[in-house]
Amino acid sequence: MALSIPLSLLVLWEVFSQTSILSPRYFPPPTLVAATLTRLLAGGDLWGETLVTLNRLAIAFVLAAAPGVPAGLAMGLFRPVRYAIEPYLALLYPLPKIALLPLLLIVLGVGEKAFILTGAISAFFQIVISTLGGVQTMDPRLLEVGRNYGARGIALFRKVILPATLPAILTGLRLGLGLALIAVIAVEFVTAKSGLGHLVFRYWQMLLTAEMFAAFVLVGLIGLAFTRGLRALQRRTLAWKEEIGWQ
Amino acid sequence: MSWIAVASPLLLLVGWEIASATGLLRAVFFPRPTTVAEHFLRLVVDGSLPHHGGVTVMRVAWTVLLATPPAVAVGLAMGISRRTREGLDPLFAVIYPIPSVLFLPLISFLLRSAEAALVVTGAITPFFLVAYTTMTGVQQLDRTVLEAATHYGARGWRLFLKVLLPGTLPFIFTGLRLGLGYALIVLIAVEMVSARDGLGALLWLSWGILKVEEMYAALVAIALLGAFLTWGLGLLRARLLPWVEDVAGTAR
Amino acid sequence: MPPLRSPKVLIREVSVVFKGRGSGLLALDRVSLEIEAGEFLCLVGPSGCGKSTLLRVCAGLIPQTSGEVTIQADRPGAPLTAMVFQEHALLPWRTVLDNVVFGPENRGVPEADRYARGREMLALVGLTPFAGAYPHQLSGGMKQRVGIARALANDPEVLLMDEPLAALDAQTRTIMQEELLRIWAELGKTVIYVTHSIDEALLLGDRIALLTARPGRLKQVFPVALGRPRGLEVRASPEFGALVDKIWAELREEVLRTMREEEGTRR
Numbered sequence: 110m111a112l113s114i115p116l117s118l119l120v121l122w123e124v125f126s127q128t129s130i131l132s133p134r135y136f137p138p139p140t141l142v143a144a145t146l147t148r149l150l151a152g153g154d155l156w157g158e159t160l161v162t163l164n165r166l167a168i169a170f171v172l173a174a175a176p177g178v179p180a181g182l183a184m185g186l187f188r189p190v191r192y193a194i195e196p197y198l199a200l201l202y203p204l205p206k207i208a209l210l211p212l213l214l215i216v217l218g219v220g221e222k223a224f225i226l227t228g229a230i231s232a233f234f235q236i237v238i239s240t241l242g243g244v245q246t247m248d249p250r251l252l253e254v255g256r257n258y259g260a261r262g263i264a265l266f267r268k269v270i271l272p273a274t275l276p277a278i279l280t281g282l283r284l285g286l287g288l289a290l291i292a293v294i295a296v297e298f299v300t301a302k303s304g305l306g307h308l309v310f311r312y313w314q315m316l317l318t319a320e321m322f323a324a325f326v327l328v329g330l331i332g333l334a335f336t337r338g339l340r341a342l343q344r345r346t347l348a349w350k351e352e353i354g355w356q
Numbered sequence: 357m358s359w360i361a362v363a364s365p366l367l368l369l370v371g372w373e374i375a376s377a378t379g380l381l382r383a384v385f386f387p388r389p390t391t392v393a394e395h396f397l398r399l400v401v402d403g404s405l406p407h408h409g410g411v412t413v414m415r416v417a418w419t420v421l422l423a424t425p426p427a428v429a430v431g432l433a434m435g436i437s438r439r440t441r442e443g444l445d446p447l448f449a450v451i452y453p454i455p456s457v458l459f460l461p462l463i464s465f466l467l468r469s470a471e472a473a474l475v476v477t478g479a480i481t482p483f484f485l486v487a488y489t490t491m492t493g494v495q496q497l498d499r500t501v502l503e504a505a506t507h508y509g510a511r512g513w514r515l516f517l518k519v520l521l522p523g524t525l526p527f528i529f530t531g532l533r534l535g536l537g538y539a540l541i542v543l544i545a546v547e548m549v550s551a552r553d554g555l556g557a558l559l560w561l562s563w564g565i566l567k568v569e570e571m572y573a574a575l576v577a578i579a580l581l582g583a584f585l586t587w588g589l590g591l592l593r594a595r596l597l598p599w600v601e602d603v604a605g606t607a608r
Numbered sequence: 609m610p611p612l613r614s615p616k617v618l619i620r621e622v623s624v625v626f627k628g629r630g631s632g633l634l635a636l637d638r639v640s641l642e643i644e645a646g647e648f649l650c651l652v653g654p655s656g657c658g659k660s661t662l663l664r665v666c667a668g669l670i671p672q673t674s675g676e677v678t679i680q681a682d683r684p685g686a687p688l689t690a691m692v693f694q695e696h697a698l699l700p701w702r703t704v705l706d707n708v709v710f711g712p713e714n715r716g717v718p719e720a721d722r723y724a725r726g727r728e729m730l731a732l733v734g735l736t737p738f739a740g741a742y743p744h745q746l747s748g749g750m751k752q753r754v755g756i757a758r759a760l761a762n763d764p765e766v767l768l769m770d771e772p773l774a775a776l777d778a779q780t781r782t783i784m785q786e787e788l789l790r791i792w793a794e795l796g797k798t799v800i801y802v803t804h805s806i807d808e809a810l811l812l813g814d815r816i817a818l819l820t821a822r823p824g825r826l827k828q829v830f831p832v833a834l835g836r837p838r839g840l841e842v843r844a845s846p847e848f849g850a851l852v853d854k855i856w857a858e859l860r861e862e863v864l865r866t867m868r869e870e871e872g873t874r875r
């Protein structure tokens with residue numbers, strides 16, 4: 110029974126909360142949370158906030174991936190490019206990107222641009238790093254195969270380098286999306302006045318705990334759908350690989 | 357060729373300096389690098405950067421201390437026993453993708469102390485990452501090595517200390533390295549919303565009162581902290597595990 | 609007098625220095641060899657003596673530091689070389705058949721033609737049922753055969769084979785040696801073949817070139833005066849045994865020298 114542990118935890122929570130061993134004010138019983146979630150979804154409020162978050166996430170992701178993958182490839186293929194960009198990468202990759210939010214708020218004003226860009230920058234560096242790593246750890250013999258069997262220039266890139274790097278690129282995109290989600294939710298939690306992250310924050314401040322948990326569960330479901338979906342996509346695209354680890 | 361690696365940031369800084377000095381960049385938003393450096397130094401001398409930096413570093417240390425031992429234990433259990441793995445997997449799969457900032461409200465209901473809530477929130481993602489990489493580490497251990505070890509009398513604690521732990525240590529380290537990055541995001545974010553000290557709070561407060569130069573100084577401090585942690589962990593790994601390279605790519 | 613003709617492959621005074629710490633590493637030292645059209649030349653020598661390096665120079669994958677390699681092109685449009693790599697080096701994202709047609713595809717051979725040729729070569733190595741499989745689904749021996757089919761499908765002037773059977777178990781290797789003899793008899797290609805096994809070199813080769821321990825110099829070339837067509841039974845003949853002993857005596861010296869040197873560098 111694969112779901113026995115989560116289910117028994119939920120049942121325990123329900124019992125503890127109903128019997129007030131766990132304060133129902135702070136930890137409302139799961140049944141109440143479920144009911145609240147259905148009510149909020151039926152009312153339509155939650156959909157609107159969900160769409161706001163997803164919209165920010167989508168734009169941030171595209172803004173990160175579109176330059177990120179080419180940048181990573183260029184760094185891997187052309188040494189001067191790598192040398193020129195590497196110092197920034199070394200300093201900015203470990204920087205928690207949420208710290209750039211105030212700067213972006215100052216430069217771009219308080220608004221969508223700054224929120225989305227924080228998410229985009231979070232994903233961008235991960236995508237660059239993963240792509241670059243993919244090029245660098247590529248089996249050099251495959252390059253020799255390409256050259257010995259007449260693949261040159263664009264053909265070598267398209268037929269050997271790109272497919273060899275694809276697993277790393279997809280991993281980078283998946284991690285990047287996760288980081289963008291973290292950043293967008295954090296920005297909403299910290300400062301934006303809309304989105305699921307903000308909703309959790311607002312319900313927290315108003316001590317509407319059932320609503321807070323409902324929004325929380327929704328974020329969890331979205332996260333789960335994303336990880337599952339992307340992993341399935343990765344598995345399908347990379348049918349030629351023996352296995353993909355637990356991730 | 358690596359002169360480019362020196363020239364490129366140098367050029368950027370000089371260009372920035374000139375651009376803000378001449379008004380090409382609005383100095384209100386983009387103060388000159390030298391001005392930022394000045395403020396950085398001033399904040400170091402008056403003790404506020406060391407104070408806030410120290411607070412954040414302590415919090416990072418606590419998240420690591422809180423997350424690692426239980427994560428390693430759970431990861432080993434999941435790696436060794438299939439039942440444990442299959443039992444915990446669905447739970448992990450649901451909780452792990454939730455951005456952990458959102459756990460702050462929940463955890464602050466559970467814990468009285470705001471400080472404790474902050475640190476525990478930061479420890480969530482590292483916990484999952486270390487648990488997962490440890491599990492992967494156990495799974496990749498050569499079955500025959502385990503068999504040989506038991507055959508030569510390593511059981512229980514011995515097996516753990518002499519085979520399991522050293523064999524999975526590179527993976528634990530990778531989990532820590534990745535986890536530290538995520539912990540830092542969460543800690544800074546939470547400091548921004550709810551703390552009175554720490555680099556995230558300093559950053560957020562100086563933005564709030566539009567002290568742009570100080571905001572930049574705080575940002576530089578956070579960047580340095582991030583780079584320093586990565587570097588330090590790399591050094592530690594080279595010390596403790598001279599025989600392995602980082603097993604990146606096995607994690608997440 | 610026979611008509612004057614140039615050899616198929618002319619390797620003249622080829623030296624290769626790998627740049628690195630200090631003065632660099634001299635991998636090959638003025639190696640000269642001539643290989644006739646249709647000849648099967650085996651290259652043996654201790655590990656690290658530069659056999660793979662010599663093949664890579666012939667394939668144009670790395671430049672020689674000095675000297676020259678000339679390959680006589682007889683058929684316009686045909687690639688000069690096709691390499692069978694030491695560890696198969698198949699493209700993991702391509703199916704077996706798509707790996708085999710990789711060379712013709714890059715030369716712009718029309719799809720129908722190249723797939724026809726690819727299937728033919730797959731049949732030759734006995735892998736027709738696996739045309740649609742991915743490399744990771746094959747055993748080591750099968751992968752190596754795909755590598756050989758890939759090289760044959762490109763129909764090169766010269767076939768370069770770098771220990772193609774080294775990774776195989778003894779039984780599979782024996783089978784593959786017979787296969788190679790059959791395929792070579794059928795296609796009559798010029799082959800440069802690297803191997804660690806004197807037996808294998810004698811079984812397959814017309815001549816055997818022995819390289820010295822690093823830096824690789826040409827130590828001696830042994831003609832193999834065993835008749836053709838050759839089968840596994842030649843291994844039982846007294847000439848075979850005598851030749852093995854003779855080559856081993858020379859090779860042994862070089863292998864011992866390598867081991868002594870490695871010992872020296874470790875201290």
Ligand SMILES: Nc1ncnc2c1ncn2[C@@H]1O[C@H](COP(=O)(O)OP(=O)(O)OP(=O)(O)O)[C@@H](O)[C@H]1O
Pocket residue numbers: 626627628633635653654655656657658659660661662822
């Ligand atoms: N790209 C390279 N850069 C530097 N040194 C190299 C390179 N390739 C090979 N070498 C060195 O050149 C020498 C010859 O290598 P090579 O691979 O040609 O040997 P080999 O005879 O094929 O050995 P083996 O039988 O083990 O395959 C070795 O000492 C090797 O370390």
Ligand SMILES: [Mg+2]
Pocket residue numbers: 659660661694770
């Ligand atoms: Mg070799």
